[in-house]
Amino acid sequence: MSATPRPGDPVITAALVAEHGLTTDEYDRLVAMLGRTPTFTELGVVSALWSEHCSYKHSRPLLKTLPTKAPWVLQGPGENAGVISVGDGLAVAFKIESHNHPSAVEPYQGAATGVGGILRDVFTMGARPIALLNSLRFGSLESARVRYLFAGVVKGIGDYGNCMGVPTVGGEIVFDPAYETNPLVNAMCVGLMREEELILAVAEGIGNPIIAVGARTGRDGIHGASFASEDLSHESDAKRPRVQVGDPFTEKLLLEASLELIRSGHIVAIQDMGAAGLTSSSAEMAARGDVGVTIDVTKMPLREPGMTPYEILLSESQERMLVVALKGHEGEVKQILAKWDLAAEVIGEVIAEPVYRVTEGDRVVAEFPGSRLVTDCPQYHPAAAESPDAVARRARDVHAIAEKPEERDPLWTLRTLLAAPTIASKRWAYRQYDSTVRASTMQGPGGDAAVVRLPGSNKSVALATDCNGRYVYLEPRVGGRIAVAEAARNVACSGGRPRAITNCLNFGNPKRPEVFFQFREALAGMSEACIALETPVTGGNVSLYNESPNGAVYPTPTIGMVGIVDEPSHATPTAFQHAGDAIMLLGENTNELGGSEYLLTVHGVVAGAPPACDVACERALIDALLDAIQAGAVRSAHDCADGGLAVTIAECCIVNREQMLGATVDLAAWSALPRRALLFGEAQGRVVVSTADPARVLAAAQAHGVPARRIGTVGSAVDPLTFNLGEGRHVAPLDGLAAAFHDTIPSIMSAGALPAAAPEQA
Amino acid sequence: MTRYRVAVHIVPRRGLLDPQGKAVADALRSLGFPGVEDVHVGRHIVAEVQAADAASAEQSVRAMCAKLLANPVTEDFEIAGVNAA
Amino acid sequence: MTRYRVAVHIVPRRGLLDPQGKAVADALRSLGFPGVEDVHVGRHIVAEVQAADAASAEQSVRAMCAKLLANPVTEDFEIAGVNAA
Amino acid sequence: MRIGVVTFPGSNCDEDTVLAVAKVGATPVRLWHKAHDLEGSEIIVLPGGFSYGDYLRSGAIARFSPIMQEVMAHANAGRPVIAICNGFQIACEAGLLPGALLRNDSLKFVSDMVPLRVENADTMFTHKYAKGQVLRIPVAHGDGRFTADADVLARLEGEGQVVFRYVNAGGTADAQSNPNGSMHDIAGIVSAQGHVIGMMPHPERALDRMLGSTDGLPFFESLLARVAA
Numbered sequence A: 001m002s003a004t005p006r007p008g009d010p011v012i013t014a015a016l017v018a019e020h021g022l023t024t025d026e027y028d029r030l031v032a033m034l035g036r037t038p039t040f041t042e043l044g045v046v047s048a049l050w051s052e053h054c055s056y057k058h059s060r061p062l063l064k065t066l067p068t069k070a071p072w073v074l075q076g077p078g079e080n081a082g083v084i085s086v087g088d089g090l091a092v093a094f095k096i097e098s099h100n101h102p103s104a105v106e107p108y109q110g111a112a113t114g115v116g117g118i119l120r121d122v123f124t125m126g127a128r129p130i131a132l133l134n135s136l137r138f139g140s141l142e143s144a145r146v147r148y149l150f151a152g153v154v155k156g157i158g159d160y161g162n163c164m165g166v167p168t169v170g171g172e173i174v175f176d177p178a179y180e181t182n183p184l185v186n187a188m189c190v191g192l193m194r195e196e197e198l199i200l201a202v203a204e205g206i207g208n209p210i211i212a213v214g215a216r217t218g219r220d221g222i223h224g225a226s227f228a229s230e231d232l233s234h235e236s237d238a239k240r241p242r243v244q245v246g247d248p249f250t251e252k253l254l255l256e257a258s259l260e261l262i263r264s265g266h267i268v269a270i271q272d273m274g275a276a277g278l279t280s281s282s283a284e285m286a287a288r289g290d291v292g293v294t295i296d297v298t299k300m301p302l303r304e305p306g307m308t309p310y311e312i313l314l315s316e317s318q319e320r321m322l323v324v325a326l327k328g329h330e331g332e333v334k335q336i337l338a339k340w341d342l343a344a345e346v347i348g349e350v351i352a353e354p355v356y357r358v359t360e361g362d363r364v365v366a367e368f369p370g371s372r373l374v375t376d377c378p379q380y381h382p383a384a385a386e387s388p389d390a391v392a393r394r395a396r397d398v399h400a401i402a403e404k405p406e407e408r409d410p411l412w413t414l415r416t417l418l419a420a421p422t423i424a425s426k427r428w429a430y431r432q433y434d435s436t437v438r439a440s441t442m443q444g445p446g447g448d449a450a451v452v453r454l455p456g457s458n459k460s461v462a463l464a465t466d467c468n469g470r471y472v473y474l475e476p477r478v479g480g481r482i483a484v485a486e487a488a489r490n491v492a493c494s495g496g497r498p499r500a501i502t503n504c505l506n507f508g509n510p511k512r513p514e515v516f517f518q519f520r521e522a523l524a525g526m527s528e529a530c531i532a533l534e535t536p537v538t539g540g541n542v543s544l545y546n547e548s549p550n551g552a553v554y555p556t557p558t559i560g561m562v563g564i565v566d567e568p569s570h571a572t573p574t575a576f577q578h579a580g581d582a583i584m585l586l587g588e589n590t591n592e593l594g595g596s597e598y599l600l601t602v603h604g605v606v607a608g609a610p611p612a613c614d615v616a617c618e619r620a621l622i623d624a625l626l627d628a629i630q631a632g633a634v635r636s637a638h639d640c641a642d643g644g645l646a647v648t649i650a651e652c653c654i655v656n657r658e659q660m661l662g663a664t665v666d667l668a669a670w671s672a673l674p675r676r677a678l679l680f681g682e683a684q685g686r687v688v689v690s691t692a693d694p695a696r697v698l699a700a701a702q703a704h705g706v707p708a709r710r711i712g713t714v715g716s717a718v719d720p721l722t723f724n725l726g727e728g729r730h731v732a733p734l735d736g737l738a739a740a741f742h743d744t745i746p747s748i749m750s751a752g753a754l755p756a757a758a759p760e761q762a
Numbered sequence B, C: 001m002t003r004y005r006v007a008v009h010i011v012p013r014r015g016l017l018d019p020q021g022k023a024v025a026d027a028l029r030s031l032g033f034p035g036v037e038d039v040h041v042g043r044h045i046v047a048e049v050q051a052a053d054a055a056s057a058e059q060s061v062r063a064m065c066a067k068l069l070a071n072p073v074t075e076d077f078e079i080a081g082v083n084a085a
Numbered sequence D: 001m002r003i004g005v006v007t008f009p010g011s012n013c014d015e016d017t018v019l020a021v022a023k024v025g026a027t028p029v030r031l032w033h034k035a036h037d038l039e040g041s042e043i044i045v046l047p048g049g050f051s052y053g054d055y056l057r058s059g060a061i062a063r064f065s066p067i068m069q070e071v072m073a074h075a076n077a078g079r080p081v082i083a084i085c086n087g088f089q090i091a092c093e094a095g096l097l098p099g100a101l102l103r104n105d106s107l108k109f110v111s112d113m114v115p116l117r118v119e120n121a122d123t124m125f126t127h128k129y130a131k132g133q134v135l136r137i138p139v140a141h142g143d144g145r146f147t148a149d150a151d152v153l154a155r156l157e158g159e160g161q162v163v164f165r166y167v168n169a170g171g172t173a174d175a176q177s178n179p180n181g182s183m184h185d186i187a188g189i190v191s192a193q194g195h196v197i198g199m200m201p202h203p204e205r206a207l208d209r210m211l212g213s214t215d216g217l218p219f220f221e222s223l224l225a226r227v228a229a
């Protein structure tokens, strides 16, 4: 059999090929693979599968260099989500994914469907989603468009997760002009299962039926995968019909039905229909199982009349799954779906012949030689060269930047930083997320890492997402290392042993040498940290072409870290807990100032080398901290990140606005350091803890060779935050600090009425 | 200047999924309205505006729709009526 | 039987707080539409139904409103149009 | 004691409620929305979530579910019903409780741990609390603004049917402490006969110190003690 054009198909021309995003070389490859001119349908299929988003054609060789193994890894990269064992027969599945371009065009639906997609990636493994996180990047909140995007994305994330009954427990939000027209919306999901419930998306068993399950197929988001593989330009506006609308109610039913189906024993494989819809889900399942498949598009349950095979194959309608069932069990499968009021139709079959065949009734509209469809995809090794701009910025002597007159009062600087939207409290956003449904959230948003209890066990997971794109821009390898180290530090501060990561690589156009350099170096840095911290990569996502007329976004390899908290009592809060507790610093202060939030916020400067990151020291710090926490000696722990030591300590005093505590801190021991580097520099490898047992904390630090020193005492609710710097004392009443930290984003968002009234959706 | 009451309909764009409409249609059928073939749920917005005349009232509400009231990516709008208030 | 398209408006009862209308009015004013005096936001539902004639199409949609589409405690409804589809 | 927990399509606090019921020592019974049998449940819980997506109006479609006919009969026979969050919305739509729950005045979903004051400690659901006691219980809803006409409000207040009110940490009602714009800061009410309670806050999420509050325990314990007696 061979595919023949349908009546009415457009003629394959060079222009049509170009419109499908294929280069001439790629098209020649396709013709060589088929031994003939492709049909229009085949061209559509290949353009989707060979898009950057589906094929990883620029990133795969480098992804292979990431460390992926550890005894606790049950499933590494290659599946819908990674899976690690947590002991007690339990396993967690987790993955992070981007929905940047859809969110730039339609923030509400873009973010909502991003959450929907990552939920499906996790429950398709057989795991019940127990937590969501997100990592967001926007331009400056001074722009009305940015406020609109921010409000829409937050509402989209909230509405979808809230309806699903999966708590959104954490994440991060950064505001920086680098993301002005190309926001980043990365969503992470974590699911729980028993180890034996793990199911893979591998088509098996000749004669087994292929069943489409869930929502009906419409003309939503056709070519979304190739859309995600282009620069954002003004032409993106013309591509608007590609947006997809999410239906979390249907997804909730699909979740319950899928888990019931997986546990029923009637199916052998299940895969969500995500990017490139039916095409990629069926082709990937077939390739993984090394079998052939045949699919009849006329069997597909449709929402709209008159859809062509091309449209059916490429539709990105949401809330759909593709299932390979055991032959003869079709009735049982349909019955389970009917219970949840969902459709299930047999649309194809696993076949022995090594082909990927699509028919429209009797007519073959696409036929490829089996796995070559996936394996013949071109791979590129683009040139890499560091950006001269980054080199120049890094070389700048930032200590030479003159202080502003206001900085004579370091508390002015502290308040300014606490009010910087990137540092300020994100409660305005996370108050819109149901963070307590499932009654398992021991620590929700607002702390270092979220802690979520695992029912059926004494254990919890500690979860964090992190990345400082500015560091990665200035020095990609160091920035990559820091992204992993900071995520791990956050997990450890909450009492968790870091176990594995998922990652979302948000970069610009890889064909530009400076972007590919960033990509290669950032991955190298991530690998170094993952090896030192024993946190292998179990999966992730690559989002390239995050560009806009203003250039590429900062290279942003977002890390989603999962750690295990052994005992409920190890879960450790961020805020100071008791007046009279000793405040201790683990790690060492330095004179580093490069790449800091201080330079950006106070001086509008992005320059200097980012702080050094010694992964062995980070490992020792985490080991020491966990040792002290597990000994019951730590009342609170918070790592030093954006804004440096002074911001960290202030946050310990004020993050919990209902229970603020003052503190007296003595930093005279470091009076040799430039004051602003000491207070606001972002030296890595530091954690501030409060403890009733400073000797035990010191002992833990010494045992792991980590510098540690008592720096102060927690005060009462009526005490201020007092810094003794040797040259003098600086007394900050908590109310002023709290107002800067807590009121900034709410007041910005209520001042410009635009976002509040942004078009409302269901 | 006169006060006008301008009504607009803002409806989900054809072809996009309309989960609200679908849920309502399903519910109506199961409530014993078998004749229901399709339902679309949109918004009905009434703006009371000061304007020189009906035409300029309508024009300014059109501008509001384009700028804020309707989501240009997912919705269409139509002016449903202009009346002196 | 003919297919009719029946449009209904479902509006918050007068006198009840309408935070949505207020937010939209505020936003419009801040976007440079100073003539906006008041805004009300309701639902615009279009039901496509099979019925013997226009009158019975309208009647059945009225029944749908009474039973499901409008909340008698907080909302009023009106039939906005009946057309053969 | 058997406590039935209804699962509507889109319910998502049903499992939490089942666990809560088991935790306080009763027997949870899962009830499917298409069923016509309460399976001997002495108490019915309508749990939180987004029944039918809440795409039309919260609770509007769920109230027509087959199981709701049985729940109404159960309530009309004077037997206890607990309606939490989406359950409260369903109960209002079904006429088991007066009023309606409209979109929060902020137009935003609100998820928070909020202080509540116990206004009536003489109900079957609250007698283990003290009148005036301030509880900390999570809320998580988009449509929680309790609204009723003046007569209904006067009756609710006059008859002691307002059970929980949003207050500040000091126990005083003020505008900033009302998370949704509810009239009279109402967070929960009981029916005239006192056997149906509707509340937006989630007591089933406040049963464990590790989760930040155990203030939901006396709620379930009150009921068990009274129904068992």
Ligand SMILES: Nc1ncnc2c1ncn2[C@@H]1O[C@H](COP(=O)(O)OP(=O)(O)O)[C@@H](O)[C@H]1O
Residues within 6 Å of the ligand: A053, A054, A063, A066, A076, A077, A078, A079, A080, A081, A082, A097, A121, A274, A275, A503, A504, A505, A537, A538, A539, A540, A541, A542
């Ligand atoms: N940055 C990365 N690091 C590790 N694995 C990755 C990365 N990006 C993608 N992968 C893996 O490649 C596979 C395909 O991913 P993807 O195409 O995003 O899946 P989906 O079909 O869910 O969109 C997955 O197994 C994913 O985990």
Ligand SMILES: [Mg+2]
Residues within 6 Å of the ligand: A080, A121, A272, A274
């Ligand atoms: Mg997938």
